Amino acid sequence: MEASAKGRWTPDNGPSSPSSSGMQRSSCSSLKMFLAALSFAYFSKALSGSYMKSTITQLERRFDIPSYLIGVIDGSFEIGNLLVIAFVSYFGAKLHRPKIIAIGCVLMSFGTFLIAMPHFILGRYKFQSSIRASMNSTTNFSPCPASSTESTQAGDRASILPSVGCEQESSVSMWIYVFLGNVLRGIGETPVQPLGISYIDDYARSENAALYIGCVQTISIIGPVFGYLLGSLCAKIYVDIGYVDMETITITPGDARWVGAWWLGYLIAGAITLMSAVPFWFLPKSLPMPVDKHDANCTPEQTRFIKDSPSAMEHKFRPEEPANFHQMAKEFVPTLKSLLGSPVYIIYLCVTIIQFNSLIGMVTYKPKYIEQHYGQSASKANFLMGMINIPAVALGMFSGGVVMKKFKLGIMGAAKFAFGTSLLGYFLSLFFFAMGCDNAKVAGITMSYTGVEGLSYQEPSLFSECNSGCLCSGRDWDPVCGENGITYVSPCLAGCTSSTGAGKNTVFGQCRCVALTGAGSQPSNLTASLGHCPIRDSCDRMFPYFLFLSVITSFIISLGGTPGFVLLIRCIKPELKSIALGIHTLATRTLAGIPAPIYFGAIIDTTCLKWGNTKCGGRGACRIYNTTAYRIVYLGLTLGLRTVSFFLCILGFALLRRHVKQEEKMALTNGNVEMEAESLRKEEITNSTHCDQFVRALDCNPDRETRL
Numbered sequence: 119m120e121a122s123a124k125g126r127w128t129p130d131n132g133p134s135s136p137s138s139s140g141m142q143r144s145s146c147s148s149l150k151m152f153l154a155a156l157s158f159a160y161f162s163k164a165l166s167g168s169y170m171k172s173t174i175t176q177l178e179r180r181f182d183i184p185s186y187l188i189g190v191i192d193g194s195f196e197i198g199n200l201l202v203i204a205f206v207s208y209f210g211a212k213l214h215r216p217k218i219i220a221i222g223c224v225l226m227s228f229g230t231f232l233i234a235m236p237h238f239i240l241g242r243y244k245f246q247s248s249i250r251a252s253m254n255s256t257t258n259f260s261p262c263p264a265s266s267t268e269s270t271q272a273g274d275r276a277s278i279l280p281s282v283g284c285e286q287e288s289s290v291s292m293w294i295y296v297f298l299g300n301v302l303r304g305i306g307e308t309p310v311q312p313l314g315i316s317y318i319d320d321y322a323r324s325e326n327a328a329l330y331i332g333c334v335q336t337i338s339i340i341g342p343v344f345g346y347l348l349g350s351l352c353a354k355i356y357v358d359i360g361y362v363d364m365e366t367i368t369i370t371p372g373d374a375r376w377v378g379a380w381w382l383g384y385l386i387a388g389a390i391t392l393m394s395a396v397p398f399w400f401l402p403k404s405l406p407m408p409v410d411k412h413d414a415n416c417t418p419e420q421t422r423f424i425k426d427s428p429s430a431m432e433h434k435f436r437p438e439e440p441a442n443f444h445q446m447a448k449e450f451v452p453t454l455k456s457l458l459g460s461p462v463y464i465i466y467l468c469v470t471i472i473q474f475n476s477l478i479g480m481v482t483y484k485p486k487y488i489e490q491h492y493g494q495s496a497s498k499a500n501f502l503m504g505m506i507n508i509p510a511v512a513l514g515m516f517s518g519g520v521v522m523k524k525f526k527l528g529i530m531g532a533a534k535f536a537f538g539t540s541l542l543g544y545f546l547s548l549f550f551f552a553m554g555c556d557n558a559k560v561a562g563i564t565m566s567y568t569g570v571e572g573l574s575y576q577e578p579s580l581f582s583e584c585n586s587g588c589l590c591s592g593r594d595w596d597p598v599c600g601e602n603g604i605t606y607v608s609p610c611l612a613g614c615t616s617s618t619g620a621g622k623n624t625v626f627g628q629c630r631c632v633a634l635t636g637a638g639s640q641p642s643n644l645t646a647s648l649g650h651c652p653i654r655d656s657c658d659r660m661f662p663y664f665l666f667l668s669v670i671t672s673f674i675i676s677l678g679g680t681p682g683f684v685l686l687i688r689c690i691k692p693e694l695k696s697i698a699l700g701i702h703t704l705a706t707r708t709l710a711g712i713p714a715p716i717y718f719g720a721i722i723d724t725t726c727l728k729w730g731n732t733k734c735g736g737r738g739a740c741r742i743y744n745t746t747a748y749r750i751v752y753l754g755l756t757l758g759l760r761t762v763s764f765f766l767c768i769l770g771f772a773l774l775r776r777h778v779k780q781e782e783k784m785a786l787t788n789g790n791v792e793m794e795a796e797s798l799r800k801e802e803i804t805n806s807t808h809c810d811q812f813v814r815a816l817d818c819n820p821d822r823e824t825r826l
Contacts, residue, residue, distance in 0.1 A: 148402060149321055152216065153330060155397035156314040157337040159223055162394040163307050164341025165348070166230050166387035167195070168508075170300065171482055172349025172500045175489065176380040180243065180357065181236075181293040182730065182738030185483075185722050189715030192482055194297045196711030198229075198304020203704040206308045208450055208697050215313040216401035223395035225306030230388035232299030236292035237381035243357045245375040246594050246730075247368055260616060261609035261626055262588035304707075312699040319687060319695060321404075332519020332680040339512035339676075346485075346504030348386065353378035353497035368622050368648060372495040374595065374741045375730075457698055462689050462777045465770040467705050469763050470682075473540070474710035476759035479718035480752075486722075487752055490743045491555055492661045493653035502665065510669045514676030522681050529778055532685045536678030537767055543675035544760050546667065547753075553664045554749050555657035558650065560597075560605045560742060561612075563727050567631050569604075573727065573744060584613040584631035593731045595741045599651035600632035601644055607728070612646050624648055689777065721751050 174188045206218070318330050356367060357377040369376050457463060484507075485499040494502075518535075521527070527535060557564040557573070562580035565571045577592040590610035598609050606612035606629075613630030625645050632644040690698045723740065725747040730738035 152401050157334050159310050159394045160334055160338035161341040162391040164338045165345040168342030168345030169349050169383045169387050172346050173380045175486055175496050176378050178739040180377045182732040185719035186716055189719035191297050192715040193712035194300040195304040196707035198301040199308050199707045202305055203308050203700050214403045215317050216398040218309045220395045220398035222306040222309045226303050227388045227392035229299045229302030230384050233296050234381040234384035236295045240292055243377055246596055262615045312696055316696040328522045328684050329519050332516055336512050336516040339515050343504045343508045346500045348383045350497045350501035352383045355379040371497050457694050461773045465773055469766045471706055471709045472759050472763040474706045475714045476756050478710055479714040480756045482715045483718055491745050506669055507672055510673040511676040514673040515679045518677045518680035529688050532681035533774055536682040539674050539678035543671045546671045550753050553660050557745050580611055585611050595730055597650050598646040600646045602632055603651050605651045
């Protein structure tokens, strides 16, 4: 009798506790599994995305394209998002969210594999070199061919006319595969953020949601750490490793012509992304709702009754009704109109769009800025981004979530915190302007052959009396470092007439142009070695300070990341969360993710001093930049955009304060009504209890009699 009574509901003991506690444990484990799966998906997509940014200089050199075209390729990821983000965010929220995320991860992996495809279609990478033809020869050669009618006919044609196979290569631009693969990556990434974050916010307790989101965002920042480290590793490996004899390669990773094994990282990233899709196939469409997210109109007694009743499944779980696409499509436009009618949401969108323009442009070209400005190799620039800069961002994102939870910041508190950290980081970033380096000393480009400094963008300035006796091409880029510490565009333009050694150990002698500034030496003894001259000691000493300030500003700015994101999902109605996140992602990626890399790259291209050339004679990748102009346009554009966003923040604070006051006023009005209703319900419950006790007393009286 007692055993059978355990499963029955009574006003005192409630429902069967084993099934209730088991259901709660199952809900908790499923939510944790979803949190782990989403974190891994964030990690994989962040890894492949950061690896893409770490390879921009490698792709420029491999495909001989300028920076603005790299910006188009980088922005193609956002184009993929643009195609489907609004519909995935709206319709996906009403379907099986975990499985839609799984499909997205599979598409991301296929797109990543497609990016690597051109390596297996293109032939071996060939770079300009003065000694390639003589590498296997034991005899020395002269880098200075004599000017004659015969040599002019042979030499000029080699540098001016298109080379063999030009038409075949130009008919199909291999970078198109990279573009299309990145578009597919963008399509696949679409459901991960809006559906994943809204799923957590729906089924996690309110006080834990901010911390969970902070954890996911932190994991997504750890992904770029491994992405940049992978980029650093692959940049050290020669692009055709395993297919060529490395003894015949005369360039080093610090050379402007070096191309690393960019394709290898995409194969690794694609495999990791494919694995991230697996857990989502085994997760449920919905989870039990937390108690604090039941209908606010219910009293605590009603909520407890609902939670403990045998029909709790009907209240805890969202109904698994078949999706009505016609009804969803009919409600889409009114829902979108309701969302865009919120002034706070619109101002938030404008601020984040402008700040994302600044952030995306800065992050995309920061490794290249380190390479060009401080003379670091692509491998070292990526390593520093992954090991120093990105961890600071991850720590800042996580710390922001902890601050939100510890101090229980409301909407206004989160807004003030995010604005304050962004403003402090802005003021610290102004010091970057003072951490500049002078242009590298390159004869005929940044200084004259006699040692007078001055910029020149014209090819004729590469020629001088010291190299007039040689038939030199102004299009080549095969730099050598003279004994005088000046870099020359090629051994021929340095006026060198002899060479000794082979491969990377080749030394050019009797360099007449080096003699012009080679004080205290005889012209016959002046030599030049392969590669750029080292950067100045003053620039080497400045670089650690740049890294330190970069870490500090990254940490401070990222502190406001999580509060700013929570602000987005707290300033709108709960039923609009999924589409609000989707529209936010759509707007930032359409108006920031697509254009920012393109116009940042186009502006950076204007600072190029010497362009390389394609096999067909067209303009290729830039070989050397005006570092002073590069610093001004790169930092100026980054900080200028953030300045504009701060003015919009002032208007946003005014609108947000009014919004909060309206919400508080409505809550107070609803609270008074609920208090009156609750007092009436308590009175009814009291009367009902007295009545039940009286009836039970009559039922228990053996002497009672029925009166007609």
